[in-house]
Amino acid sequence: MPEVKAYSPTRRTLLTGFAASVLLPNVAAAASPPAAPIPPAPAASSTAEAHPEPIQMSGDYAHERRKFRTDLLNKGPAPDNYEPLVAPPEAEQILYKAGYGGELELVAWVSRYDRKTRSRPAVLFLHGGNAIGQGHWPLMKPYIDAGYVVMIPSLRGENGQKGNFSGFYDEVFDVLAASDRLRHLPGVDPQRMFIAGHSIGGTLAMLAAMSTKRFRAAAPISGVPDAFAFFDRYPQDIRFDDRNPREFQMRSAICYAHSFKCPLKLMYGAAETHAPPRLALLAKRARAAGVDVEVAELPGNHFSAIPAEIEQSIQFFKSVAA
Template sequence: MKFKQLLLALPLACLMHLASDAMAQPSPESALVQARAGFTTKIIRQGEKFPALPAPPAGVFERVHYKSPAGALAAYVTPKPDGNGKYPAIIWIAGGDSSSLEEMWKPRPRENDQSAAAYRKPGLVLMLPSLRGGNDNPGRREGFYGEVDDVIAAADYLASLPYVDPQRIYLGGHSTGATLVMLVAESTKRFRGVFAFGPVAAAHYYGEDYNYYDIKDMQEAKRRAPILWMDSVRSPLFVLEGAVGGNVQDLQEMRQKNKNKAIRFMEVANKSHFSILAPANDMIAAKIVSAARSGGEVDISPADISELSQRR
């Protein structure tokens, strides 16, 4: 979904000031983790209620449950690929209300394909987790906080599958899901690569949509602001956005403040917040499979970005 940033939201300069001590820690890898340690978020509102995760068609997804700190949460996982051996895998976090999932197997138009269907291909395992408080899951939505732990728990589940290569688990997400994905990348280095499509610099920019705490509370807000913790990222993180509208301003603001070589910010010409998804996910899925076969790494080059601008 496309969001309007709130002009009266917390000034980013205030968050930067509050986070300055944590950002100056000698071990930046754990800066966000340290900031979260001992802090208890206060949830003041509920999200929309959704039914249980729908049953998927046989052979497309399996409906499973994975154990998180909030309890047993539902997820979709593609079936085991044909053949023996261990395969690369990716977790995808949907946009909008990232906590709940609907019928993710339905075909979507190329200009707005938020289904992550590109990753349902031979030689690759896709996991779509629902999160705390979503669908009929236990727990309450926390809005970009406890959900970080749920995504990490989903990776633990994937790593336990006998046909998944635990060293080649990737993470991707779109819009609100991308904002959460950045916070996850700032909290752990367990992912081989991370792809964030159209995040915002700070989650309170969404206002009361998808935030369940007091968005005027700076202590809450700073722990949900990816721009403050970029030095903590240790996995390769690719932040992408269509240059036509979307959250380009956030991408540019984060790029301006970033000093971490593990993060690359990329704008794709001729693409929007939504039309970037189908061609970029096609490209990334192919790169993940190829890298697993060759023993190499996934990279997105300037030439790739140029090519994406022309792909449909």
């Protein structure tokens, strides 16, 4: 079990500070929750070359989740630095209950909208990194302008909240709990609820889309379907028993690609050269099971591609719900 290392700027790039300054010039970059992007693989090898293909498991992922409990050997908060949980002016801060028995009360931000109007479509967006910050919210403006109700949930152990960080497993329970809160908000059409996410949020969006039929479509952005490769790059984030391969398999969408329960659009930036092999394998396995999957490479890197990726997700959601 590797020692859990403290946060360091060399390990994580600041999503909000960087993305806001580069992509959203009118947004102050002072708020800077860390993110966990996957940097390009070293020139000598690629992630796909360094690791064998994870096996394709039998059984439905949602069913397997009901039988599996992660074994956390190191319990504690999410690894990223964070800012106070204060909603941006354009959002409303609400609470939702999560955990096995609803013992966790976590914060989510929801766009302001007229709740008395006709039902609106909604997007559950999962932020990058392991903390939520003010700078994540401006990225949601295209969804809001397109008429969607938007929720960004914080997850267990983030921003000083209760709960133990598990790295792509128990956090999926939080995502599902947040989606339940979203679909019951006044004015939200539960038949037109979508999920998207960036980086770590993209990975969680994949796992959530395999866990429920609640979402009309999913648009993971720069997500990582292979937990073996992810935790090889970030061993300091391992809190579970890494001697058990099931712990990695239950965090790897690529092992259960046949379990997606809605159409899927996988996106990544052209500079993310590590991404294509594993995403292509994920799509191949999913399509073999009859899942509607698109894979799109957009100009840019882990951050600069985000605006185009969000716009693509909007068009994708509209096409699915047409």
